Amino acid sequence: MAFNSLVFLSFLALVYLLYFTLPKNFRWIILLASSVGFYMYGEPYYIFLLLATIIIDFFLALQLARTSNPLLKKTIFLCSLGINLSLLFVFKYFNFFAGIFNASVNNFHEGHSIPVLALALPVGISFYTFQEIGYMADVYRNRISPEKNLGKFMLFILFFPQLIAGPIEKASDLLPQLHTKGNASDKFLSGFCQILWGYFKKTVVADNLGLYVDAAYNHHGEVSGATLLIATYAFAFQIYCDFSGYCDIGIGIARTLGFDLSINFDNPYASKNISEFWRRWHITLSHWLKDYLYIPLGGSKEGKFNTYRNLFITMLLAGLWHGASFTFLIWGIFQGFCLILERILGIDKMNYSNVWSKIISMFITFNVLSIGWIYFRSENLLKANEILKKILSGHIFRGIETLKNEIFVTMLTGVIIVVVYESLLRKKMLAKNVTFISNKSNYLLAGWNAFLFFMIILFGVSDTSTFIYFQF
Amino acid sequence: LRKKILNIGLFVLLVFILDRSASFFLEHIYRKNKDINIISHYLNMSAPEILILGNSQVQQNIDPGFLKKRSYSLGFAASELGLQETLLDLIIKKGKKPEVLLLNVDPSFFTKSVKYNGTDVKFIKYYYDKDESVRYHIDAISPFERLKYIFDVYRFNGIFFYTLKRGLTGESPAYFKNGYLPIQPDISDSLRVSNSDRVIPPGEEFDSLKLVYLDHIIEQCKKDNIRLICYTSSLFGKYRLSNLSVSKQLQNYFSLKEVPYINYVSNTIKELNHPGYWNDPLHMNKMGTDIQSKDIQEKLKTILN
Numbered sequence: 001m002a003f004n005s006l007v008f009l010s011f012l013a014l015v016y017l018l019y020f021t022l023p024k025n026f027r028w029i030i031l032l033a034s035s036v037g038f039y040m041y042g043e044p045y046y047i048f049l050l051l052a053t054i055i056i057d058f059f060l061a062l063q064l065a066r067t068s069n070p071l072l073k074k075t076i077f078l079c080s081l082g083i084n085l086s087l088l089f090v091f092k093y094f095n096f097f098a099g100i101f102n103a104s105v106n107n108f109h110e111g112h113s114i115p116v117l118a119l120a121l122p123v124g125i126s127f128y129t130f131q132e133i134g135y136m137a138d139v140y141r142n143r144i145s146p147e148k149n150l151g152k153f154m155l156f157i158l159f160f161p162q163l164i165a166g167p168i169e170k171a172s173d174l175l176p177q178l179h180t181k182g183n184a185s186d187k188f189l190s191g192f193c194q195i196l197w198g199y200f201k202k203t204v205v206a207d208n209l210g211l212y213v214d215a216a217y218n219h220h221g222e223v224s225g226a227t228l229l230i231a232t233y234a235f236a237f238q239i240y241c242d243f244s245g246y247c248d249i250g251i252g253i254a255r256t257l258g259f260d261l262s263i264n265f266d267n268p269y270a271s272k273n274i275s276e277f278w279r280r281w282h283i284t285l286s287h288w289l290k291d292y293l294y295i296p297l298g299g300s301k302e303g304k305f306n307t308y309r310n311l312f313i314t315m316l317l318a319g320l321w322h323g324a325s326f327t328f329l330i331w332g333i334f335q336g337f338c339l340i341l342e343r344i345l346g347i348d349k350m351n352y353s354n355v356w357s358k359i360i361s362m363f364i365t366f367n368v369l370s371i372g373w374i375y376f377r378s379e380n381l382l383k384a385n386e387i388l389k390k391i392l393s394g395h396i397f398r399g400i401e402t403l404k405n406e407i408f409v410t411m412l413t414g415v416i417i418v419v420v421y422e423s424l425l426r427k428k429m430l431a432k433n434v435t436f437i438s439n440k441s442n443y444l445l446a447g448w449n450a451f452l453f454f455m456i457i458l459f460g461v462s463d464t465s466t467f468i469y470f471q472f
Numbered sequence: 473l474r475k476k477i478l479n480i481g482l483f484v485l486l487v488f489i490l491d492r493s494a495s496f497f498l499e500h501i502y503r504k505n506k507d508i509n510i511i512s513h514y515l516n517m518s519a520p521e522i523l524i525l526g527n528s529q530v531q532q533n534i535d536p537g538f539l540k541k542r543s544y545s546l547g548f549a550a551s552e553l554g555l556q557e558t559l560l561d562l563i564i565k566k567g568k569k570p571e572v573l574l575l576n577v578d579p580s581f582f583t584k585s586v587k588y589n590g591t592d593v594k595f596i597k598y599y600y601d602k603d604e605s606v607r608y609h610i611d612a613i614s615p616f617e618r619l620k621y622i623f624d625v626y627r628f629n630g631i632f633f634y635t636l637k638r639g640l641t642g643e644s645p646a647y648f649k650n651g652y653l654p655i656q657p658d659i660s661d662s663l664r665v666s667n668s669d670r671v672i673p674p675g676e677e678f679d680s681l682k683l684v685y686l687d688h689i690i691e692q693c694k695k696d697n698i699r700l701i702c703y704t705s706s707l708f709g710k711y712r713l714s715n716l717s718v719s720k721q722l723q724n725y726f727s728l729k730e731v732p733y734i735n736y737v738s739n740t741i742k743e744l745n746h747p748g749y750w751n752d753p754l755h756m757n758k759m760g761t762d763i764q765s766k767d768i769q770e771k772l773k774t775i776l777n
Contacts (some may be wrong), residue, residue, distance in 0.1 A: 006616030189479055221667045222752045406634045446479050450486035457623045458494070458632050 094325030190254025198248030203460030205414035503640035526576025547649030553685035
């Protein structure tokens with residue numbers, strides 16, 4: 001069930017009705033039931049897979065806390081890790097690696113091949129698997145006590161505002177909130193405002209940009225290099241507005257229900273280098289990778305070479321986390337390479353004394369990121385290489401195709417509104433879950449919300465498919 | 473709680489005011505300017521003898537000026553047969569039916585991988601509250617679709633800047649004259665079109681369920697005494713070859729229905745096998761269009777006589 005569908009809005013209205021009319025003690029049950037329903041709407045069978053992993057992890061975590069034998073603890077933790085990663089591997093990566101294996105083996109012995117699996121990818125598997133692994137790792141390291149209420153643990157994983165595409169919540173942040181009754185009333189308006197902002201970013205900005213990006217990328221052989229360059233820039237904003245729009249909607253819905261989810265984006269294109277970008281982009285994934293992969297690998301404490309190796313491995317796996325294909329692999333390697341280069345050159349610790357050095361750094365960083373986005377957006381390496389070659393061919397200032405002026409103007413207007421509004425948010429240092437406008441008068445807040453709503457009706461694309469990050 | 477109710481009440485009121493005032497303003501522009509878009513232009517002129525209906529291939533691959541009789545092209549980029557069916561209904565109801573309907577049928581629409589749920593009917597959502605048939609087809613898209621039309625201004629979704637611009641300038645594009653939007657030949661056409669890798673994937677199956685749209689159009693034309701002639705515009709290179717099997721299935725269908733069908737995918741115009749006549753494998757530049765238009769004129773002459 002996509003957030004941008006009318007089915008979801010009807011579902012949400014029903015959830016609000018039940019949630020706010022029932023006594024506070026029963027509210028979590030409503031949320032759990034609605035979260036199961038939310039997942040089952042699109043994936044009626046995979047809910048059993050999800051519930052099975054939740055139940056297994058719940059009991060293994062309890063067992064982890066009970067035992068004091070380090071070896072047994074380690075065995076239990078590895079058992080949970082093995083189950084979670086095996087499922088992720090089977091559904092997401094098996095066919096990819098089978099394809100590589102088959103291609104390699106067929107070079108020597110034709111006819112020997114591993115059969116590929118005809119399995120659909122369970123929606124949100126990468127997100128909820130990481131959330132479960134994070135929980136188990138925290139219990140294993142004694143950072144948190146295991147949850148004793150199975151229903152609330154289920155809700156922690158299944159909570160519908162963040163189930164499909166994050167934010168990837170830490171148990172220490174979300175679980176305690178599920179035990180308090182939650183005061184929704186003081187957060188309702190700011191949550192509502194954030195929901196509208198998310199819808200604006202998704203339907204008005206991302207989906208209009210998507211029309212242009214699709215037109216250029218689907219026929220890359222027929223359009224000019226200049227068009228592909230503009231389309232790549234457009235994709236940079238499309239994926240930002242699509243994913244951060246989804247997160248804003250999710251975080252906003254959670255706020256209206258009385259829960260605070262983690263912030264996932266912090267004006268990432270204002271980054272002055274790639275290291276800073278990864279502190280501002282998909283923050284909960286970056287934190288997860290840092291806490292449960294980069295630091296366990298040794299982090300930056302074992303010499304320069306090992307630091308570079310750890311960075312490289314982390315970003316390579318970050319690339320693969322997004323999808324089982326060579327394009328994501330290259331994207332991850334590219335990010336890792338950039339981070340290592342920045343460390344070698346000291347760019348990550350550079351001081352930006354004046355405005356111009358900041359602007360130039362932002363521009364360079366945005367362009368470097370855009371090279372990565374070409375691989376992220378393209379269906380295969382061949383296409384990505386062709387697009388990059390065409391952009392760099394020296395004819396970039398010749399003939400920009402605008403698709404339709406109407407769409408071009410709408411997407412430009414949308415991007416400008418997003419940049420201005422979010423820069424203002426950053427400036428006011430109120431990015432954390434609260435819109436700056438919600439502290440002003442009622443009239444201003446209602447006016448801003450009405451403006452956003454009006455823009456969504458007038459400019460929103462209502463027929464496009466789902467959110468980009470749903471595929472991960 | 474008071475603050476919350478006040479805020480939401482104010483929000484609802486402001487949305488209502490914005491919605492009604494904006495739709496009033498845009499509606500005013502629409503009513504004032506009869507040439508605001510090509511449909512409005514068509515509905516305000518005298519009905520042509522031949523109406524050409526279809527997607528962007530109608531807009532760009534056929535010049536009505538070649539057809540001798542008074543002809544007009546109503547082509548909409550990325551539109552499918554659902555829109556053509558609704559549009560024909562609207563045109564008939566408004567008393568602008570042609571004597572002959574020349575309908576472009578794009579074979580790629582009939583492939584199983586093309587999922588179609590009639591959303592292109594929303595190209596004419598401005599008429600949602602003005603025409604029953606338009607409303608019926610839009611409501612049929614999904615059970616929730618009608619909810620969007622609670623807001624009056626939604627009828628102008630996606631065309632706000634266009635409407636505003638037309639309202640301010642008051643000029644109508646030159647192509648409204650007969651609906652043909654020529655693409656001027658470019659030196660890079662040959663290279664670009666030769667490099668195109670556009671194809672329908674091999675093994676693509678024919679989706680006979682989508683024939684229901686053609687059934688409706690054929691019935692409508694019979695009922696209203698409109699002479700229906702269907703055609704599939706020329707396509708280029710690998711893309712043409714990948715459309716061959718579907719176009720043959722269409723040929724069988726039309727022969728069963730006794731509807732004349734000009735199939736340029738099977739029966740190519742040899743000259744058009746050169747990439748220099750094309751802008752991309754689906755759309756010709758003006759030189760290519762002139763060739764196809766002349767050929768269609770000859771074929772129409774035979775069929776109509």
